Amino acid sequence: LQRMLSIAVEVDKSPNCSSCKIADVIFPFILNIPLRSQREAFLNTMESQLLRCKLLELLFQHSCEVPTTLPLSFAKILYFLSHSSVLLQYQDETAIWQRWDEMLQYLSLLLMSYQNVVLAFSVAEHLRSSLNDRMDLIIQKAKPKLQDGDDISRLDIQLKMEDFISRMQQVLGQPFPLQIMEKLCMLR
Numbered sequence: 001l002q003r004m005l006s007i008a009v010e011v012d013k014s015p016n017c018s019s020c021k022i023a024d025v026i027f028p029f030i031l032n033i034p035l036r037s038q039r040e041a042f043l044n045t046m047e048s049q050l051l052r053c054k055l056l057e058l059l060f061q062h063s064c065e066v067p068t069t070l071p072l073s074f075a076k077i078l079y080f081l082s083h084s085s086v087l088l089q090y091q092d093e094t095a096i097w098q099r100w101d102e103m104l105q106y107l108s109l110l111l112m113s114y115q116n117v118v119l120a121f122s123v124a125e126h127l128r129s130s131l132n133d134r135m136d137l138i139i140q141k142a143k144p145k146l147q148d149g150d151d152i153s154r155l156d157i158q159l160k161m162e163d164f165i166s167r168m169q170q171v172l173g174q175p176f177p178l179q180i181m182e183k184l185c186m187l188r
Contacts, residue, residue: 005022005047064079108186
């Protein structure tokens with residue numbers, strides 16, 4: 001399945017457009033996956049970094065009370081950090097801290113996937129371009145184009161992290177479970 005999805009993204013003249021279409025179709029199914037381990041297995045085994053970004057973007061947009069119209073960028077990921085609630089509301093039997101842990105896991109996965117799509121310096125760069133265009137861009141050694149929201153400062157990151165930690169403290173209290181602390185460090 002993952003190979004087929006990856007090929008479906010790549011064969012289109014616009015991988016960015018096809019990944020959006022495929023993500024729109026797959027997203028309702030992800031919402032209905034009952035176990036975290038199954039959701040993580042599905043997302044972690046995705047061969048297409050671009051499709052993974054689109055699915056995670058939809059998941060976070062779904063969890064925001066006020067969705068944003070920003071294009072996917074580092075600024076949008078910071079927006080998700082500030083405005084997302086715990087992702088999947090139907091997990092009543094799951095402890096609250098585990099829901100926050102899952103959210104942090106997916107936020108880190110989104111960040112890593114986005115970095116691979118935009119900043120990777122290998123054959124995988126220019127993932128938003130078609131295969132034909134990608135080869136030309138690689139031969140020309142053209143750098144991938146960054147979005148307007150990709151220029152964020154350390155201060156932006158620090159302020160959003162502090163805001164997020166304060167929101168978590170209100171819900172979870174102190175001290176945070178070890179898994180949460182590890183994910184916060186990884187995300188920073």
